[in-house]
Amino acid sequence: MDILVINLMRLGDLVQSSPVLRGLRRQYPEARITLAVQDFFQETAELxxxxDRLLPFPTRQLAPMADGKSSWPExxxxxxxxLASHLEPRPDLVVNLTPTIMGAILSYLCAAREVRGFTLTGDRRFLTRPGWMNYLMVTSRARLANAFNLVDIFAKGAGLQPDGAGLEVQIPADARDQAGAFLTGLSLAPGTSLVGLVPGASQPQRCWPAENFAEVGxxxxxxxxxxxxxLGSRSERPLGEKLAGLMPPGTTTLCAGGTSIAGLTALISRLGLLITNDTGPMHLAAAVKTPVLAFFLAGARVRDTGPVGEGHLALEPxxxxxxxxxxDSxxxxxxxxxxxxxxxAAWALNLLEKRPLxxxxxxxxxxxxxxxxxTFDPTGHHAHLPLIRRPLDRKNFWTLVHRGAWPRFLDGNGVPGDSLGRWLGQVLSGCFLPPAEDLGLTASHRDLMELxxxxxxxxxxxxxxxxxxxxxxxxxxLWQQAEAIRGIDPELHRLAVGSPEIAACxxxxxxEQRGGVETDVSLLARQLAEAYRxxxxxxxxCLEVMGEMARxxxxxxxxxxSIPEMAHLVQGMTPKDDQILEVASCK
Amino acid sequence: MSLWEKNLEVLRRVAPDLAAALAATAVPEDHQVLPSRAGPPYLQVGRQRLTSSYDPVKEGRDWAESLGEAAGPLIVFGLGLGYHILPLLAQGRDVWVVEPSAMVARLALEHQDLTPLLKKNGLRLGTDFTGLPQDGLLVDHTPTRRLHPGPHRRLVRYLAGEDGELGPLRILVVGPLYGGSHPIARYTARGFKELGHETEFLDFAPFFAGYQALAQVTKDRRAEHKLKQELLRLLGETIIARVRDFKPDLVFALAQSPVDPPLLKALKAEVPLVAYWFVEDFQVLTYWQELAPEVDAFFILQQEPFFSELKNRGVKNYACLPLAADLEAYHPLELDPKEKRRFGAALSFVGAGYYNRRQFFQGLTDFDFKIWGSEWDLNSPLGPCIQDRAARVSEEDSNKIFNATRINLNLHSSPFHAGINPQGDYVNPRVFDLAACGAFQLVDRRSQLPEFFTPDKEVAVFTSLAEAREKISYYLAREDERRAMAAAARERVLKEHTYARRLAGALEIIQDLHPGVLPRRRREEGAAPQLQSSFPADHPVQALLDALPEGAPPDLDGLVSRIKESEEPLTEPEAILWFLHEFRRGLQGRGANGGS
Structure with a gap:
């Protein structure tokens, strides 16, 4: 069996897809697994x-050709x-993790028997499958509701179950030896903590100021x-130089732009702590189990792309x-x-001194x-749990509701009282103080019932x-029926706008409805009925999990x-069975 | 018969167009023909002597002798007063002369017998190099070369067999929010496009309503001014944004466009060349003083004393670029009887009610006279003539009025004079618009007018109210003469005064001012054939190119937009093209993450 994994993204995204490769290997031990990446990131992919086979896409060579007005035929x-030299014979399974149109077209061009992820159909429609890939698309629109790390969504979008083993990379022996020699050459006093600092990031808005890094140091x-x-890339070297200039003399070594990816990974693996913005090196550190303290600034969100593994810290304003x-602006x-x-500095010291958190x-x-x-939940999904207990607020409560609801909906997993339910209960009581504000239960219950x-x-x-x-x-x-059905969508839009808690659903x-081109009425109606179901x-x-958590x-x-008009909710949270059955009788 | 008449007679037979052009050429005051020490006249243009002021005849003879007796045709750059050409003609040499200045050529023909040169059609004017022998030896008349380095460079390139034409450039035309220069900006963009340059028109007209609305915001004039300046500054920012996106080779800004010196400085840091066309009267509006030093080429409508004013301010990169005609906007039109009634009259004027027009036109109200345009006082003696309650006239309606009117009056505006400005120099756009329509016009005399149209042959000219009245009566009675003159004026426009032609001249001037800065891209011999030749005949992309509808760009964008719309099953070649298109979009930093 030939499997092609397409990941045309950047360093961090590549490292975050390592559990997909592990999962595929476990599910298809005999398969030949090919990984297609942009040649810029070949070095990362090699880790x-x-x-079984690394397939670098010739971005460097193609860029000048595609950009030119007359050179695109080349x-x-x-x-x-x-395509002809590398994708023949056609793979049996394509897993496209690249959520771009380019990635979708490439997955189509592979003409595989099965495609998972974002793809294009012969009738020129974009679609995502399985359901978790749709979920990934949803999170870009209803982002605040997302309760899952991208690493787990990648795995589930590839049709796999997260295994709770986190990220992984393999460091070549020579890179490991060189890092060792490099550190020995520094002749640092025994007991000196080795701390990495990554002051750069993909955008200036995501960079915590170099002055602050120096102050922490x-x-x-x-x-x-x-x-x-x-640490950092070649283009981040000036920023690194600035930071080095702000630190006490003799306390820093500037490596930004001076190491290969393998060398960087080997060096990170020897550190006691990496203090970083949300960057590729952060994921490398997580993959080599080096403790991370990361900042999630501007558009970065801990729950989406926080460092995966046990015991890392992520700070968010x-x-x-x-x-x-x-x-961006x-x-x-x-x-x-x-x-x-x-x-x-205080939290970094906790990590360096391995204090229990x-x-x-x-x-x-x-x-x-x-x-x-x-940390990980009992089902192997990654989680970031608040360490500073504050009264449970509406945002956090609903993130946890979604954490329980989506696997139940998309995987059919989760029954009241199972390990995930218990874990959610523990998180509610252990990481939060009792709520001091409206959790939106009344409004959301009403909106969910309307939904x-x-x-x-x-x-x-x-x-x-x-x-x-x-x-x-x-x-x-047909016109009458279509009008009646058409009337429902605006109502759903209204609900989504008014109730961010259920907007994701x-x-x-x-x-799931997008781009349908079916013209046969019966078939169209069948698809529509299924979508409504x-x-x-x-x-x-959502309603069930909300009720379970509240109860x-x-x-x-x-x-x-304590709020009389809400007391009935605890009992009435779950929809009545007959309400469901009435429709379920439909063929 | 004078020398001039003798030369002209020959020239009329051999090259009638050149003869007409020289006949219509007026010699400005800075072209002086003075007696030399030895007697024969010498020529001085500005401060540059084109011949020896001591003994120009001897100088010419010595120069001709210095060429030796090499065989083959000679191409002489520069006619001067002809002293250096006469000995060569006397030797029977095969001589060709390129003279960049019509004024100098006219003076030479007035002072020397050049019939041997003219008989063989050996004189070329400006940058018309047609028919010059490719194997000719180029020799320079040094003072002429010094005076006209640009045309000299072009001649050298021409003789070296290099294509004198620029390849397709990327040009961003920046227009104003409103006013008379707005249509000129549009025509300019159209003209560049016609020349085959990739041109974008940054049109600020949509912002005009907002600009006007600011006046309603506050009664405090200073606050209003500040707000308007802020809006203009913002619009300036949009130019920078557009420039970063479009990456033009040249930004060509029109008068009144929202640019100021700091913005021009910023633009120059982003764009190879920035040009500005000041289509205003420099004595009425003086903002040129701060803009001219900031651009790479400053084009103006007037000549002296504007040239000197610019020179005094240290501006070197200026040139005169007269207005022209846009044939898409102004052209002959068949009108139905209803339109003829509405727009027609014996005498019409289209334009704003400037002070001098309000005064002058009062002397014409006894004619069947219609006045169109804004800023006219309805409660004035002109009231009965004013049409549509002095509403603004659209371009389309102007075209109809011009076509429907027997005599189109054109009086250049002036806020200072009671009628005609006796010192008026440049010609307004209406001169060209009317001529382009093939409409008969009666225009006040302007010193530059003969450079464009032959007075009373192509356009009728008046210098006083009495003359205007006389000519109106004369031409109203002579329809055939009117038609003939109007047709001749249109002919002249088609040949010499289109925007495309004018802007080709502008680009030549820019090249002369900044040699080598504009890129010389190879002109594509039609994108579609070139593309088709880059794939084998039986390649599936050929079928896609063939299937492109007429007008669709035969490039990757055009192909992919069709691919996206098709309802047929997606083929592999189509998917590859689409992939490539997305890849390119990613490179350009747009939509790389467009999920669904």
Whole structure:
């Protein structure tokens, strides 16, 4: 069996797809696994285990051809030739993790029997499969609801289950030896902590100021002997030089732009701690199990791309504008100031001295900041749990609801009282203080019931159309039915806008609906009925998990009971069975 | 018969167009013919002597002798007063002369018998190099070369067999928010396109409503001014943004476009060349003073004393670029009887009610006279003549009025004079618009007018109200004469005064001012054939290229936009093209992550 994994993204994304390669190898031990990457990142891809054949796409060579007005025919020939030489015979399975149109077209060009991920169909429609890949698309639209790390979504989008083993890379022996020799050559005093600093990032808005990094360095030096390695790409070297200039003399080694990817990884693997923005080196550190303390500024969000593994720390500003409303152009960068060097130094010391990390309640000390500890849930999915206990708020509560609801909806997993449910309960009680604000239960319950109602209505109409004999497909009848169905979508849009908590479910429904080109009425009606059924399932999962969490958590139950008009919710959270059955009787 | 008449007679037989051009050429005051020490006249242009002021005859003879007796044709760059040409003609040499200046050529023909040269059609004017022998030996008349280095370079290139034409350039034309230079900006963009350059018109007209709305925001004039300046500054920023996107070789800004010195400095850091066309009267509007030093080429409508004013301010990169005609906007038109009634009259004027026009036109109200345009006072003696309650006239309606009117009056505006400006120099756009329509016009005399149209042959000219009245009566009675003159004027426009032609001249001037800065791309011999030749005849892309509808760009963008719309099953070649297109979009930093 030939499997082709397409990942035309960057360093960090490549490392984050390592669990996919591991999962595929486990699921298809005999298969030949090929990994297609941009040639810029070939060096990174070479570190990924489980790859039988690495297929670099000739980006460097193609770029000047594709950019030219008259040279693109050369580009055409290059791509055609590349496809013919490397993708014959056609792979049996393509897993495309690249969420771009380019990636989708490439997956189509592979003409594989099965494609997982984002792809294109012969009738020129874009589609994503399985459901978790749709979920990945949804998270870009209803981002705040996302409760899963990209690493797990990649795995699930590839049709695999996360195994809780985190990221992995293999460091070549010579790179390991060179890193060892390099460190020995520095003749550092025994007991010196080796700390990496990554002041750069993909965007300036995501860079915590170099002055702050330097301040952290000085504070750490006050507590224990440290030596700092400034890491980054060649283009980040000036920033590295600036940081080095701000540090006490003799305490830093500037490595930015001076190492290969293998060398960088080997060096990171020898560090006691990496302090970094959300960058590729952060994922490399997570992959070699070096403790990470990372900042998630501007548009970066811990829950989406935080460092995967046990025991890493991720710091996020507690600002209404985070994640950034203008991630590419914000000039205020309030998030930079929200994270103080004092706080970073204190948490970094916790990691360096391997102190046990457990949620603490002194929120007043860490104003403007949330610190997350990375871990895995009992189902092997990655999680970032808040270390500073604050009253449970609406945003966090709903993230946890989604954490329970989506696997139930998309995988059919999760029953009340199972390990995930228990874990969610523990998170609620262990990481948060009792709620002090409206968790949106009343409003969301009402909106979810309306969602179920609309979905049932749509399903009923679609079923009636589906079951109608073709001779009754008169234009006027079809028009009436279409009008009735058409009336439902604006209502769903309204719900999504008014209720961010359930917007993801509705976006998911619209995503499944996109680009349908079916013209046969019965077939169209069948697809539509199925989509409404799934929307109902999504809403039902949310409602169930919300009810279970509310019932299962004493604090929330107390909180609900203290508000008379909400007390009935604890009992009435789950939809009545007959409400579901009425529609389920449809063929 | 004078020497001039003798020469002209020969020239009329051999090269009638050249004869007409020279006959219509007026010699400006800075071209002085003075007696030399030895007697025969010598020529001085500005401060440059084109011949010896001591003994020009001897100088000419010595120069001719210095060439030796090499066989083969000689191409002499520079006619001067002809002293160096006469000995060569006397020797019977095969001589060709290229003279860049019509004024100098006219003076030479007035002062020397050049019939042997003219008989063999050996004189070329400006940058018309047609028929010059490719194997000719180029020799320079040094003072002429010094005076006209650009045309000299072009001649050298021409003789070296290099294509004198520029390849396709990327040009961004920047227009104003409103006003008379707005249509000129549009025509300019169209002219560059016609020349085959990839041209974009950055049109700020949509922002005009907002600009006007600012006046309603506050009663404080200073605050209003500040707000308007802020809007203009913002619009300036949009130019930079567009420039970064479009990456032009040349930014060509029109008068009143929202640019100021800091923005021009910023633009120059982004673009190889920035040109500005100041289509205003420099004495009425003086903002040229701060803009001219900031651009690579500053084009103006006037000559002296504007040239001197610029020189005094240290500006070197200026040149006169007269207006022209846009044939898409102004052209002969068949009107139906209803339109003829509405737009027609014995005498019409289209334009704004400037002070001098308000005064002058009062002397014409006894004619069947229609006045179109804005800023006219309805409660004035002109009231009965004013059409549409002095509403603005669209370009389309102007075209109809010009075509429907028997005599189109054209009086250049002046805020200072009671009627005709006796010192008026440059000609307004209406002169060209009317001629392009094939419409008869009666225009006030301007010193530059003869450079473009032969007075009273192609356009009728007046210098006083009395003369205007006289000519109106005369021409109203002579339809055939009117038609003949209007047709001749249109002929002249088609040949010499289109925007494309004018802007080709502008690009030549820019090249002369900044040699080698504009890129010399090879002109594609039609993109589609070139593309088709880059794939084998039986390649599937050929079928896709063939299937492109007429007008669709035969490039990757055109192909892929069709591929996306097709309802047929997607083929592999189509998918590869689409992939390539997305790859390119990714490179250009757009839409690389467009998921669904």
């Amino acid at each position: 990924l285990p489980g790859v 580009g055409y020939r290059l791509v055609a030739q590349w 000085r504070k750490l030096l006050n507590s224990r002997p440290c030596h700092f390695f400034i 507690r600002l209404d504008c985070h994640p950034c409303h203008y991630p 914000c000039s205020l960068c309030k998030c930079h100031a929200a994270i103080s060097p004092e706080a970073v 457990a949620p603490v309640a002194d929120a007043s000390r860490w104003q403007g900041l949330q610190v997350y500890l990375s 179920l109602d609309l979905a049932a209505q749509g399903e009923r109409l679609a079923c009636r159309l589906r079951d109608l004999p073709p001779e009754r497909h008169t234009p006027s009848f 509705i976006e998911y429904y619209f995503l 799934r929307l109902r399932q999504a809403g039902k999962s 299962g958590n004493q604090d929330i139950a107390c909180y609900i009971n």
